[in-house]
Amino acid sequence: MSAFLRTLGVLLTSAVAVTACSSPDASPGGTGAAACAPSGGGPVNLAFTSWVPGIEEVVQAWNAKNPDIQVKVQTGPNGNGGTYQNFFNQLKAGNAPDLGQIEYDALPGFRVQDGLLDIGSCDIVAQAKDQFLPWTWDQVSLGDAKAAYGVPQDTGPMALFYRADLFEKAGIAIPATWQEYAAAAEKVKAAGGHITNFSQSDINQFAGLAWQAGGHWFGNDGQKWTVSLTDDKTTKVAQYWQDLIDRKLVSSVPPWTAEWDNAYNTDQAWTWVSAVWGANSIATGAPKTAGKWRVAPMPQWDAGQASAGNWGGSSTAVFKTSKHPYEAAKFALWLNTSDEALTLLNQKANLYPATKAGANLPALASGVAFYGDQKIYEVFAKASTQVPSGFTWGPAMTATYANASDGFKAAVSGKGTLTDALTGAQAFTVQTLKNQAIPVA
């Protein structure tokens, strides 16, 4: 009977659909070969899914000025919270939006499932390439210099947030290298705090640290993927933090919890090596410490070096099923290069631009009260030019993260080490790719 009722429901719906349906016809694979030409005749309607807070207002600004390319924006949970799975389902059903927000680490997954349109062949995209920081373009070209599987949107260049007042009171110099950071950690411990909180479940922070050190986790030569979560650079970083964990110089409160906020709010954690958006996390999580934080460049592995990690960031991708790749690319470029859009995105959602010129936005020039009026974005602007090129994400990062995160949690509670966790994640990732019939070297 349930089957009968369900059929009935379907029949009812089809009647509804005839009248209510206004979505464009969705036939999968309907795009031609050299697909990037303006579609002639009449205004174009594009659908765009993004979970950037306040994205509606940014899109409104576009719609007001572009009557011929109207964008309808849809919001929902973040990518790993369900939107990526929805994208995959919609691609299967042929009703994916034209454009979608996809984080850099998820982009290769969509690429191997053949869900994305290569808009690198659009002349407007090829021309815009030089406006972006080279390493951000790596994130969307995925190893093929001519390709672009999206337009870089925002980035998370990393720096060192530190409690200027506590460091001064304890007479500790601000560490410029990781050796100094470890030495400072001992003094901080002696002064009754922890130098930082090691992120046991959010592997992205560790990825940023490994990225800074020159680690390369994945590679793709066009045919096969290589997985190297345990390369020398990454192993060095893992051993460094394992040492701090072993000596109990860092705390390990789960990140993004009230407990974690509290550690920063009550002077228990003195620094945080984090991305530019972390500025807002501290300001809202630790309101009692207003005015006491400052930002310095990330500690370096060798004195005199200038390298920074990146933590987070998204692209605006065009899905394979889009009928209007040219218009979609045009909108994506406006969204991620125009001063107007970048300023709005920064105001509404603290996005930090991926373009070279973005660092000069007026919104990023002023001092921030929470950081004692320091012009903190100058530090991040520099950092964003120091992120090493060539870092590639893998095609199954969810699986990689989940496995590594289990290993990290175990290591933090004394079972195994971070290096063990990475070795495990390496084997697990290779196996996952093989199971998904993705060629692995």
Add this chain to the structure above:
Amino acid sequence: MTTTLPTTPAASVRRHGHSTVPRSAAMLIMGVSTVYFLLPLWWLFVGATKSREQFTDTQPLWFADLHLFDNVRELVTYRDGVFLRWILNSVAYTGGAALLGTLLAAMCGYALAKYRFPGREVIFNVVLSGVLVPATALALPLFLIFSKMHATNTFWAVFLPSLVNPFGVYLARVYATAGVPDGLLEAARIDGSGEIRTFFTISAKLMSPALVTIFLFHFVAVWNNFLLPLIMLSDERLFPVTLGLYSWNTQVNQVPELRGLVIVGSLISIAPLAVAFLLLQRFWRTGISTGAVK
């Protein structure tokens, strides 16, 4: 909503009196469970009354300065009051689907109980096996079917699949078999009442305790059905409150202000469930025990 569940066995223990478990031990277990189930609610309530600053640095289980009304005001004005829209959506999905779904289940179960026709047992067994299929497993196939008809991302994409309730059919059949005497139906027929009229004027009334039970089960199931809207809907204006709060919660890293709104929103969103339970609880208990005896 789960909080009311443990009180049901407590009531029956008390009623039967001669339980082998000593009364004090039973009370202790109940007390512990009550605390266990109420503690998160208490935390939620206390958390909802605090300002953002005080939320992190005051005792999680006791009040700080009362900020509840400011929080609520912020919640209902955030992004043009989209939260209120979600609540209304939830009420529409849930109330509508539970009412119609109860009617469908009642008619279906009644027909299976009172009419003899070929294939009756087959149909009933198919329905029973439907009880075993989790709603989660059906979400993706439903999405693909609705996609074929270009009906995803509409009100109907969530509403229509929510009408179906195999367990309700089962319950209605069991209850109709026991609670609606054949003789009465015969008498009605002899008096010239049509089958439909008989169902609504006589049988439905006799079945009313079962109908309340079915309604409540269905109400809770639809209210808590999270995966179907998650998969079907991409327009925020169509979200039920569960999905809306969830999507806010996934953005907390980016917009930490949302954490407070999610907490107040959660508190408000459980209110309709609590009201439904308090109003209909009595009927529900009767309904469950009736079903259990048969």
